[in-house]
Amino acid sequence: MVAVAMEKMPRCAYLHIPFCRRRCYYCDFPVSVVGDRKHGDNSGTIQKYVDTLCREIQATPATGVPLQTVFFGGGTPSLLSLAQVTQILETLKAAFGIEPDAEISMEIDPGTFDRQQLEGFLQRGINRFSLGVQAFQDPLLQVSGRSHSVADIHTAIQLIHTTGISNFSIDLMAGLPHQTLADWKETLHRAIATQATHISVYDLIVEPKTPFARYYQSNTAPLPPEATTVEMYRQTCAQLTAAGYQHYEISNYAKPGYQCLHNRAYWENQPYYGFGMGATSYLYRRRLTRGRTLKAYKTWVQNWENHNVELPPPDSLQDQLLETVMLGLRLAEGISLPDIAQKFGEEVPKAICRSLQTDGWHHWVELTTADNQLLSLPDDPCHPLPENATHLRLQDPEGFLLSNSILASLFRHLSVPA
Ligand code: SF4
Structure with a gap:
């Protein structure tokens, strides 16, 4: 006999901020490239997007249960101005409420923020930062099309420390073209030295329609062979656990007390709101995905406001x-x-x-x-x-x-x- 479970209410909200200075060569996320020109309040494109995002939030029925986690993901959310972050958080608060002790995370990229901006994010309630590092070797960053250098990473880490931020994560990527096991050990060593409380390690996947899919074939040089990527995984586990990190998820490591609560909700198959271009929400057992371009997303929000979006059937x-x-x-x-x-x-x-x-x-x-x-x-x-x-x-x-x-x-x- 199968029990009929009470429907769980969403307590987590993901906000997709789809702007990047350039597109990394491996990335197939829904992003819009804005280059190195001024961002935040100075960018009409970003402001228009933030306005649309807030309209989507306002048009989404509330459950009366305040949010326990909020996650600004991207893209590069640190391209937002402080006023835009305030606008989004205030809209969320008014629509759903946010618990006073909520985990509020933001993905940030080296070279896209200064001390004043970090302090501003903190003052507005962001209490967890996730820095996109990927590698600690300039040639590997260049071959991946990243918009920052190793020097930018060190500046970013220094800014994080001088601002007094203790809860921050670092994203790394294993299996990059030309990456050796020695490079990888060095990357892990340098990641540990930053005193990050959380480290995420993703294996490169060559996604169709990305520049990497044109340049490389999986498991073929200059991509490292499978035997090397397997060794990189074992090395990650050994090096990070020896440094006091708990391997709490297949790709994620945290110091005690620093697991990412927002991502845990996904792994526990809990419901969550998803807002923004290309985002997926999981509400009442229905997974609903928004348009993957700025234009398609804008049209989707208009339809959402007019109750004109066809809902997928609930998961069986x-x-x-x-x-x-x-x-x-x-x-x-x-x-x-x-x-x-x-x-x-x-x-x-x-x-x-x-x-x-x-x-x-x-x-x-x-x-x-x-x-x-x-x-x-x-x-x-x-x-x-x-x-x-x-x-x-x-x-x-x-x-x-x-x-x-x-x-x-x-x-x-x-x-x-x-
Ligand atoms: S910064 Fe992240 S989201 Fe933006 S293009 Fe690179 S991998 Fe994709």
Whole structure:
């Protein structure tokens, strides 16, 4: 018997700020290139976009539950002026309310802010910053089309420290063209030296229709071979955990108490608002995506205001199960077996484990108890699961490295009982 769960209310809002000084060669995000001219209040394009974004927020029905996290992502949100950040936050507050202790994050890029601006962001309530670094070697930044140098990174870090910001994250990218294992070790070493409280590490994916897709082929020189990128992943795990970071998600590391609450909501498959060009929201089990160009987004907002947007059908229970497993297995603690049983049926946790055992993946997963004791998954699918097992997780790092294959195998077998 499948329990009917109470609909969860969204407590998180993502705001897409789609402006960048130039487009990085690997990027397929919905962004609009504004070059190096003046930004913020001086840019009519950005102001018009902010006005449209605020109209979208105002036209979105509130639930009465204030926001616990807000995330300014991009693009390059640090191209916004202080007045524009204030305008957006005030609109959000008026529409939904923001908890006094909310996590309010902003992605910032080296070379796009000064001390006055950082202080202004802090005064307006931004309390977590995420700096787009990617690499600590100028040739790698250049080959990736980044708009900043290593010197700009050091200036940005210095500004962060002198402004008194302690809660900041650094984004790094592994698997860049010409990147060696030695480069990668140096990048990790220098990232740790910044005293960032959080480090995100993404593997390069060569996306179609990007300049990288024209220049390179996956796993072919000058891209590092798979054996090197696998070693980079292991090295990341070893170096960052030795420096006191917890590997709490497949690509994310945090000092104790500094996990990103906003992103956790995605991995826990919680509902969230998404505002802005190309953004997706997940409300009432419906994923709704906005237009990916400024023009298409503007038209979308007009239609939204006129109640003229066709809503997609809600996720089926089967979709929800697959999403819950796919996202939950990204987390270090993995998926909660009692929660899955309650939502999708008593048999489902057993079916998940049986499928892993049958396909031989049981060596790369672990069961844990409520007090985090480790249990192993028996080899034999007919063997009953330990009764005190509460979570199923991928091993770190070897299970995480195989996550795509493990998930593909799980997805072939999993279904919600009728
Ligand atoms: S700064 Fe980020 S969003 Fe902008 S083009 Fe580069 S990767 Fe894409």
